[in-house]
Amino acid sequence: MDFLLHDWLHAETLTQRQRYAEHSRETFDAVLDTCERIAREKYAPFNRLIDTDEPRTVTEPDGSLRVVLPQATHEAHRAYAESGMLSAAQDHDIGGMQLPYLVEAAANSFFGMASISMGSGLLTVGNANLLMVHGTEKQKQVFALKEFSGQWSGTMCLSEPQAGSSLSDIATKAIPDGADFAQDPLGPRYRLRGNKMWISAGEHELTENIVHLVLAKIPGPDGKPVPGVKGISLFIVPKKLVNAEGELTGERNDVALAGLNHKCGWRGTTNTLLNFGEGKFPVGQAGGYDGNGAGAVGYLVGQAGEGLRCMFHMMNEARIGIGMAATMLGMAGYHAALDYAKNRPQGRPITGAGKDASQPQIRIIEHADVKRMLLAQKSYCEGSLALLLYCARLVDEQRTGTPEAADEARLLLEVLTPIAKSWPSEWCLEANSLAIQVHGGYGYTRDFPVEQYWRDQRLNMIHEGTHGVQALDLLGRKVRMEGGRGLSLLAARMNATIERAIQQPELAEHANALAQALQQVGAATKAAWATENPTEALANAVPYLQAFGHVVLAWMWLDLACRVLPDDTTAAAITPERRAGVLHATRYFFHYELTKIKPWLQVVAARDLTCATMPEAAF
Template sequence: MSLRPTLDFLLYGWLDIERLNQRPRFADHSRETFDAVLDTCERIARDKYAPNNRIVDTQEPRFDGEKVIQPQATHDAHKAFVDSGMLSAAQDYEVGGMQLPYTVQTAANSFFSMASASIGSHMLTSGNANLLMVHGTPMQQAVFARNEFSGRWAGTMCLSEPQAGSSLSDVATRAVPDGPNFQLDPLGHRYRLTGNKMWISAGDHELTENIVHIVLAKIPDEHGKLVPGTRGLSLFIVPKWLVAVKDPRPGSSPRKEEGADEMPVALAGRNDVALAGLNHKLGWRGTTNALLNFGEGRFLVDGKPGAVGYLVGQPGKGLHCMFHMMNEARIGVGIAATMLGMAGYYASLDYAKSRPQGRPVGPGGKDAATPQVRIIEHADVRRMLLAQKSYCEGALALELYCARLVDEQKTGNPEEADESRLLLEVLTPIAKSWPSEWCLEANSLAIQVHGGYGYTRDFPVEQYWRDNRLNMIHEGTHGIQAADLLGRKVLMEDGRGMQLVATRMRATIARARSVPVLAGHSSALEDALQRILGATRAAWATGNAREALANAVPYMQAFGHGVLAWIWLDVAERALRGDPSGVLPATLGRLGATDYFFHYELPKLGAWLNVVERLDGTCARLPEEAF
């Protein structure tokens, strides 16, 4: 089964992406150029990623004491991706980009995530470079970001530490000014970093010439002490290999030379960044995951220990800068989760169509002399397939909707841009967490459809589940996303973002109410919306954050289901505009998924919100010894 018809409908039939070509930034593009990008990425994913998904799972990266070794398939896939230009697809022409809408880039990247998320999506490299294009100096952009966009270098995000995990307040990595070099280096204020970073995806490898680590660290105060909490966090560029800028003009500003893709630079020896070990993971085994030591003295720089790093932005503003990358990474995680779920759905659908087993319920069903039926003819198998379809296609629509908001934020008129910014703030925790939970459930159902075969390595669905299990954890765990949503996002700017979501939902409800087959769903969504708004008020009725956030995850589950019901209703209404009789197979499928979601999934919202509304303290008040 092909993903392409679904993407084409969502991009052109639902989001009307071609309208963006009327804006100056995208004026050179047309449906033909968008389709060409999708065709190229689909082909690379089919030829270089999908055939090697099992290889990179079984041949894990290993460290031989000097370098990380990965199968040739990983190197070939990385080169094909770099050659496609997708790392800089949404960037300006001036930095080697295509000025594609972010929505099209997201859709194109979905092919790679579905073919083999384990090989890697390169989202951290593009996110790293994008952060520098906003917060870096012109020289940092020219040297680091451009080399990342070209694929010559890779990028990481180094936040977590062994003793701190997700608690960034407890980061202990230190950064001190590098003596007389502090203000003399053309790459920025130069520091020496010491500390350890854990769970660093793509933290070490041989796929690129250099690896640009973006590192959170604390600058000691005048007494040599680290400022407690997140206020003291600053952000640094710490390359694996030191960089020498070859532009000889002292005091000159960096500029792109005629015909050059990036600032002319050379590698100038190892920085004091050492691989301490590779983590052995349940899934996503094709991508290295590392413990990195900064400043342990294995590689001395100028005869002394300490990893050389360059300050990004202002001291103490590191978390503000890092959120630019984290939010982009969260949409990337949502896409990865969605496409792993989609891969499992397609595999189980193909299996269900071909696997004969059992006989129909009813007269003659127990006659062993009659032929067996394919398992797709059993109602419970259809239930599991329809659940997967509703989760995965709905999640894909949500991710593309959020990507469209990014384009609106960057190129819309001031009012549209501001609304899109705020909507994206509220929806980002859902875009990350909802697919991570429910497309993982889709993978579990894909295993179930396969029966015992699904639990073996002879079929791909067990790997899809293992790869997807990471997505509820990285880039902010489920609990962190829930606390962010209920504790900050729905309250920000006096609840204006929440009201914008409600306004968009009501617009869909109004349109769908005039469509007879959708009228009942419109009423159900209106009721769900009122319940979510009421639960939000109830959670904060006492003003006690401890009470409000005790049930943040059930709140997020309910909010997410409300958002997905809205997305499905909007998709169904648009599908019926193009096929009013609703007889085309694709329309029937979308209506069926909408019906399933409203009949089987949306009713769960009430149970989740019950504990939120009554400030249920069951979990919070149980004494530790009772566990």
């Protein structure tokens, strides 16, 4: 982490900017130390406990369901909230630390490695950040600031049982609550009715209130739902009703827990089906609301019909967060496998005469194939961490850089975000699989943690935009937006690394390989869209995503390799072990991984329709 933050990304230079001027290397290190300590003390020791003692419900006297979580989860949440990390990036005048996002992302990574399903406030922070951009001053004061303090928590409610990722098909409705609906100080007031599925942290008692951000459709002038995404709006729907000063009224909103989803992994996080406006907690005149009492009370965020635009502010942050979660789960498995391989004796060295049974056993890390599996994990996980921190650095550039630099960072993030979310989700899953393999039969038991890491990891290719959705976004939109300018900027940065590396005899082969790979991606992108037929172009979007991601990760490793060579001015403090580790991981990635892109790009360039045209009956 220190190497990536300081030797590679030069985090301390951010303190030269006005927003971060009060910080230093020392304050950055203090934040990292605090988060590592909390993660070690409050999270890691209970990772197995929350997997086996997963959330459960009890029925209250009024017939409602209440969620019960282990005490360890309550204590971890309290410690995290008290650390100030929920408001790490916020202004000093609202209690924030004004940390660079780069440092915030690095600090939060410790919690992902210690216990991903305990959570570290990802959705709460994203929820509050969205309100800080799109909410009214009153909505910021009443809802966002209480989320940043840890007093309240937040969710995002997009998916529905019948719609999944197809947000244009959501059916939740919102109607104005009475004739004076637009006069409520908390925002235009509506009544919502519908069902939301896969809502993480949708019900719990970790905080005194939960702020749901809910997508719903406002009827058109004819009273009917507006088709597609144009009618989708965004609403604040608190679990417990509040007044204009942000005080709880004592009345429950009509948001009911219908049940918990029992998951393969991430068992420590509640995942819920929520019913809005089913009449479980009818809200009427008693609460001061002049509607007909049917529906959950919600307050419009932003403009009507712009719900998706607002929500994607939160989604993009969540996608980078999921990429980091995937990375650190992979890292946890890698470190467990590395420790096991260093200590497990088994087998004997292969010599010219074969194996000599009279010789003592060797540790399995001395076997070439075990080293192969460890090198694969190292290249996937440490490469992913470099990518995620690079993206975090771009976020800081977008927020505090010059107008030109900020615009470049924005475009680069547009192109890289699908990769930052999806590539670690797929390949750190493979790293977790290899961690099990290194452990052999023991890895398949619950006596070792690697099987849990794999189960937790498997979610990351699914939530916050599935793998297929990210692929469609990359090839269908991101690489073509603004005339392909984002892709051109990314290629320019890769070429700058190639020019540096090609001057180094040790890296020249890799530099040429990356240049050829970049050319292949560019050619495949053009070939895919040669007919301007989306059906043909996007039929192999996932292989395109895989190839594109491998090229980006190869670039990461080549740039890291440039940093550790002895004649680099920043390499003086690099230890020989760090240098060897980076150079071997780079060599591994170029020799074993980058070579995979050719068959992926072949089907993209050929607009191969084998999969698209497979008759259903033939399955």
